[in-house]
Structure formats: C-alpha cells, structure tokens
Amino acid sequence: MEPLMPQMMRAVNFAAVKHKMQRRKDMEETPYINHPIGVAYILTEEGDITDPVVIKAALLHDTIEDTDTSLEEIKKNFGEKVAAVVAEVTDDKSKPSAQRKQAQIDHAPYASHEAKLVKLADKLYNLRDLKRTTPTDWSEERVQQYFVWASKVVHGLRGTNKMLEQKLDELFQARNVKV
Numbered sequence: 001m002e003p004l005m006p007q008m009m010r011a012v013n014f015a016a017v018k019h020k021m022q023r024r025k026d027m028e029e030t031p032y033i034n035h036p037i038g039v040a041y042i043l044t045e046e047g048d049i050t051d052p053v054v055i056k057a058a059l060l061h062d063t064i065e066d067t068d069t070s071l072e073e074i075k076k077n078f079g080e081k082v083a084a085v086v087a088e089v090t091d092d093k094s095k096p097s098a099q100r101k102q103a104q105i106d107h108a109p110y111a112s113h114e115a116k117l118v119k120l121a122d123k124l125y126n127l128r129d130l131k132r133t134t135p136t137d138w139s140e141e142r143v144q145q146y147f148v149w150a151s152k153v154v155h156g157l158r159g160t161n162k163m164l165e166q167k168l169d170e171l172f173q174a175r176n177v178k179v
C-alpha cells in the first residue's frame with residue numbers, strides 16, 4: 001500500500017486542478033477549492049474522522065457535479081470505494097433544481113455511512129458560509145429557504161456523527177428552523 005501522505009496529496013491536488021477555474025458565489029469570489037478542502041477539514045478537525053476514504057471523498061465531492069471529471073477518472077485514480085462515495089454525493093445536474101433538492105431529502109437516509117459524513121460536513125460548511133456572507137443575487141428569503149431545506153436533508157443523515165449534528169442543530173436553532 002502506498003503511504004497515506006502521497007495518497008492525500010494526490011486527492012487535494014486533483015481537486016485543485018479540477019476546480020481551478022471555479023469561484024464561490026460570494027462577493028469576494030473566493031476560490032472554489034476552499035470549499036472541498038474546508039469540508040475535509042471539518043471532518044478531521046470537528047468530526048474526528050480519520051478514514052482516508054471519507055477524507056478523499058470529501059476533497060473530491062464536487063468534482064463530478066461541477067467540473068468535467070468522470071466517475072471513471074475518480075475510480076482509476078482513487079479506487080472503487082472513494083468513487084462510490086463521490087457518486088453517492090453527486091447531484092444529477094440534468095434534473096431541474098427543485099427535483100435535485102427533493103432527491104437529496106429522499107435519498108439521505110439510504111446513503112452509506114461514509115456518504116452521510118461527507119454530506120453532513122458539506123451542509124455544515126455551506127450553512128456557515130451563508131452566515132459569513134450572502135451569495136451575490138441571493139435574497140434573505142432564499143437564504144432562509146436553504147436553511148429549511150438543509151434541515152430536511154440533515155434529518156435523514158442523523159445518527160452518523162454527534163459533533164457535526166450538534167453544530168448543525170445550533171445553526172438551525174439560531175435561524176428558528178425546527179430540527
């Protein structure tokens with residue numbers, strides 16, 4: 001087995017190369033790669049997660065959805081397990097947004113433990129990002145709707161990681177969103 005350090009560096013570099021043209025929707029146009037790195041960091045730092053499959057999947061979680069990356073490419077470079085988790089957290093972008101949002105709510109309870117961890121950290125990052133700054137062209141109502149929707153997805157992810165769920169609940173409660 002290849003040592004862990006080069007394995008992790010390959011994942012972080014792959015994500016950086018794939019997301020290099022992409023920016024977040026905030027006014028500062030933050031580099032998109034801050035998000036997948038931040039999601040992986042939430043898992044190690046706040047979730048106490050050390051499973052390399054989960055951390056690699058977190059680093060790679062938006063590559064298929066948001067870049068030209070194929071599932072085959074993830075398989076070839078990172079193996080079947082990581083690819084399966086990334087596939088599980090990838091929205092079908094050929095579907096309209098409302099259907100994709102509903103699908104996340106419907107599928108959350110049936111996701112693997114690994115995929116649930118990535119989804120919890122992804123939501124935690126994005127909700128914190130909404131607290132930090134509002135994406136350009138989002139109304140206050142849209143922000144609130146995102147919190148309400150995220151709480152429904154998180155409902156289906158419960159029983160996975162106490163610490164992450166606790167921190168998500170604090171964010172929902174601060175917005176008066178029922179948990």
Ligand SMILES: Nc1nc2c(ncn2[C@@H]2O[C@H](COP(=O)(O)OP(=O)(O)O)[C@@H](OP(=O)(O)OP(=O)(O)O)[C@H]2O)c(=O)[nH]1
Pocket residue numbers: 023024025026035062065091097122123126127129130134135146
């Ligand atoms: N809060 C926030 N989100 C931003 C920003 N820039 C990009 N995003 C991304 O936008 C997505 C949420 O925006 P929506 O309009 O609801 O989703 P959509 O792009 O998939 O239609 C998230 O995708 P995702 O990571 O795939 O997660 P999810 O929303 O599908 O769970 C998030 O990562 C930003 O500045 N702030």
Ligand SMILES: [Mn+2]
Pocket residue numbers: 035061062122
């Ligand atoms: Mn994401």
